[in-house]
Amino acid sequence: MDHPTLPSAADWLAKAGLRPTRQRLALAHLLIGDGKHRHVTAESLFEAARRAGDPVSLATVYNTLKVFSEAGLLREITVNGAKSYFDTDTSNHPHFFWEETGDLSDAPGDELEIARLPEAPAGAEISKVDVVIRVRQKAPA
């Protein structure tokens, strides 16, 4: 069923040196199984696992997403005061945040061009730059 050119969930974990437990393999498969990037929250991934018939506790989903992010497999994006999204695309790219629905989607990364960036203050270094473009439904005339 897996396409040979796609990295398997096991490979994905292995390259980060993470133990391939049943739960992690299941979540990893849901995240990268089809090779397409996606944005999940702990809650949405928990739901997806439930629908797929993989029993995983919500706490483990939270822990696993954090572990994946720390290992560089995912990128955490915090948009709203409350929710964290995790993006399987770890490259530096901007996001659209839909104010009405709370959804997050990729913005075409090649259409953002930052000509100059402020320098990090002395003794500090830039870890990453988050660009969130908040959009809303255009009001009907």
Next chain:
Amino acid sequence: MDHPTLPSAADWLAKAGLRPTRQRLALAHLLIGDGKHRHVTAESLFEAARRAGDPVSLATVYNTLKVFSEAGLLREITVNGAKSYFDTDTSNHPHFFWEETGDLSDAPGDELEIARLPEAPAGAEISKVDVVIRVRQKAPA
């Protein structure tokens, strides 16, 4: 004590059409009293009010900050999963977020230059663009 060229807390509320209650005046004064921009959280402003001897409940601080933001007097910035910051500088400018301490500070706005921005998807419009530059202490060699 107030410098005549600084807008008073009362003026500041008036221009947004907000009722000048004792609590709002006190919080407004703490926010813009000296004409300098600042970043506060509900908790930090609550503490500042307490220290200044202005009795205000935490719930009112939360509500007031939200009202001020909706009225365009403040700009809300959500950085981490948990906390919201409110900035008295409502212009579009980037921020430094200190990963170790959770502090937020202004980054010089004139050193950020966005050459191109992705267009909003059809039917949508850009409400604002948040640029957060995450910085951390440089590791000592």
Next chain:
DNA sequence: TTAAGTGCAAATTATTTGCAGTAAG
């Protein structure tokens, strides 16, 4: 065997809300 991973339920943190009382227009 043994340190890491998991699941549950309870704990935490940031924020919101219901509702009775208080004050601004």
Next chain:
DNA sequence: CTTACTGCAAATAATTTGCACTTAA
């Protein structure tokens, strides 16, 4: 007067944690 604002305490939402059990190495 009358509607908005305030304060408290309880409610909520997202996330984390303590601890006994399970599993990968």
